Amino acid sequence: MVTLAAGPGLDEAAIRAALAEVPDPEIPVLSVVDLGLVHGIAIEPDRIGVELLPTFVGCPALDVIRGAVEERLASFGVPVEVSFTWHEPWTSDRITPDGRRRLRESGFAPPSPLGEGSPIALDVPVPCPICGSRRTILENAFGPTQCRTIRYCTACRQPFEAFKAV
Amino acid sequence: MTPPSLTEPLRPATKHALELLLLAMADDEFVIGFTDSEWTGIAPMLEEDVAMSSLAQDELGHAQALYRLLAELVEDGRDADAFAYDRPPEGSYHARLLDHPRGDWANTIARRYLYETADDVRLEALSDGGWRPLADLVAKVRREERYHLMHIAAWLERLAERSGEPRERLVAALEKLGTDAATVLAPLPRDEVLVRDGILAAPFTELDRRWRERLQPVFDRLRLPMPAELSEPIRARADHSEAFRRLHDEFNAVRRIDRVATW
Numbered sequence: 001m002v003t004l005a006a007g008p009g010l011d012e013a014a015i016r017a018a019l020a021e022v023p024d025p026e027i028p029v030l031s032v033v034d035l036g037l038v039h040g041i042a043i044e045p046d047r048i049g050v051e052l053l054p055t056f057v058g059c060p061a062l063d064v065i066r067g068a069v070e071e072r073l074a075s076f077g078v079p080v081e082v083s084f085t086w087h088e089p090w091t092s093d094r095i096t097p098d099g100r101r102r103l104r105e106s107g108f109a110p111p112s113p114l115g116e117g118s119p120i121a122l123d124v125p126v127p128c129p130i131c132g133s134r135r136t137i138l139e140n141a142f143g144p145t146q147c148r149t150i151r152y153c154t155a156c157r158q159p160f161e162a163f164k165a166v
Numbered sequence: 167m168t169p170p171s172l173t174e175p176l177r178p179a180t181k182h183a184l185e186l187l188l189l190a191m192a193d194d195e196f197v198i199g200f201t202d203s204e205w206t207g208i209a210p211m212l213e214e215d216v217a218m219s220s221l222a223q224d225e226l227g228h229a230q231a232l233y234r235l236l237a238e239l240v241e242d243g244r245d246a247d248a249f250a251y252d253r254p255p256e257g258s259y260h261a262r263l264l265d266h267p268r269g270d271w272a273n274t275i276a277r278r279y280l281y282e283t284a285d286d287v288r289l290e291a292l293s294d295g296g297w298r299p300l301a302d303l304v305a306k307v308r309r310e311e312r313y314h315l316m317h318i319a320a321w322l323e324r325l326a327e328r329s330g331e332p333r334e335r336l337v338a339a340l341e342k343l344g345t346d347a348a349t350v351l352a353p354l355p356r357d358e359v360l361v362r363d364g365i366l367a368a369p370f371t372e373l374d375r376r377w378r379e380r381l382q383p384v385f386d387r388l389r390l391p392m393p394a395e396l397s398e399p400i401r402a403r404a405d406h407s408e409a410f411r412r413l414h415d416e417f418n419a420v421r422r423i424d425r426v427a428t429w
Contacts, residue, residue: 057306058227086231086302089309140213141313142220146227150216166309 010076012041015048022072025064026145029106032065036094039085048073049081053090056146056166092165104129109136109151109162126162128153136160176297180363183356184297185239186259187366189249190354190403191288192232193260196250197410198281199225200417201268210271217317224310231303238299251421255414259403261349266342267409272335275321276343280393282318284350286311287377296364319384326388340391347393351377352402 019041020033032038035055042049050069054062066082073080092111095103100110112124125134133155140150141164148161176184203222209215233246244252263281268274289308295301325336340347353370360366368376378392385392396402420427 054306056224056227056310057231057303058223058225060223086299086306089302089306091309140217141317142217144216146220146223146310150213164313166312 010043010048010078012043015041015043015050015073015076018072018076019050019069022065022068025061025068026147027103027106027108029102029108030095030099032069034096034099034102036096036099037065037090039088045078047079047081048076049083051083051085053088053094054084054086055090059146090166092163095163103163107160109160111163111165114165124165126151128156128158129160129162130158131156177359177363179356179359180365181239183354183359184300184365185236186354187357187360188232188236188239188300189259190261192229192236192249193258193403194264194281194285194350195225195232196229197258197260197264197413198278199223199229201264201413202274202278204268205274221314221317224314228307228310231307235299235303247421251418255406255411256404258406258410258414260406260410261352261403262346262401262406263343263349265407265410266346267407267413269339270335272325272332272339273342275318275325276336276339279318279322280343280347281350282311282314283381284348284377286315287373287380288351291367291373292365295366300365322384322390323388326390337390340393343393345394345397348374348377348396349402352396352399 016033016038019038020031022032024030024032024035027035032052037052037055038050039053040049040051042051050073052065052069062084066084069082070080091114093114095110103110107129109126109129112126126136127134128136128151131153133153135154136151137154138149139152139159143150143161143164147164147166149164150159151162152159199222202218202225205218206215206222209218229250230246233249236249237245261281263277266273266277268277286308289304289311292300292304293308295304322336325332327333351370351374357366357370361369374396381392384390
């Protein structure tokens, strides 16, 4: 995307910093930046364009995310256009190291790394976010939202949620 | 959602064949997503309540994205909702496999297993396709469908390997589907044009062969009846059942009351 400096305060770093304050509606400890949703930022004299990658095709939170981004960027004083694209598939590897740490701290296992071009690994051990044990089992590949699975730790005997590796 | 830009010029014959393909795929995902959402709250176990609801949510999301691509391509003023809701039941273009009602759990598993595996062969044949908006979407959809395949394969094994009622019901469910079992990969009109233009990797007759090649070792091992050969390809997406008409009536209920209702 084309990035042009346009007036004081309207630079990509400032916009990115503002986006880092927009929480994901379903997992609010993470921002849209932590999740790796931001695909591109376009700055023009009369508008800001933000292109986002949906985590799931049918994610029902997209309109809420669009609204939250528009609201947060409104202070820059120009119209904000938020769009979603499939040009690049969002994958769980896009969650930043900060994001992974925040997930773990809130009792949520971060997704297993997929690596470049590797098939989706379904049997990779997922460490327990509570006690750290790797002796965890998949209880349900599907959870309360599209992006979560439910696991159980046989060491500390706690169920926990893990982010789906996609 | 801004649809991907449709910059590649398409020849009229290709455009028409592509519209039919998108409609078939979208209707398939919409109908199976809607039918299986009927398990929400009444599945045999709590985990399956959650799983079936999540699967249904994925499928309806895929249907919506496909209807959007179709609306962009057709450009006649209709949006994704108009394609999903405003067509009469006889105009629905889903495969007859999905006309069968959800029935008992074995029926649901049999139908979904055949659908997911056939859909996977279809998606694979589109993933390197020359029409970027669809290839991009398919790349994303396949990442989600991996979970569906894993889940449904586990259920097929579970029912097949448990002698007595679970196995009997599964075999009966597979047999009941008859010649509708293979309708997802029935040839679409002019699909050879999509192959010629590099959108689809192989014609549907070849995709059907690939699908059977994949099923054979699983069905042999589990001693399950292989899907019957397609008998009337021309009827594969027509003459829908009474069960589908009831479903159609239900999924249009809100739309009939309030055309502009949003979630």
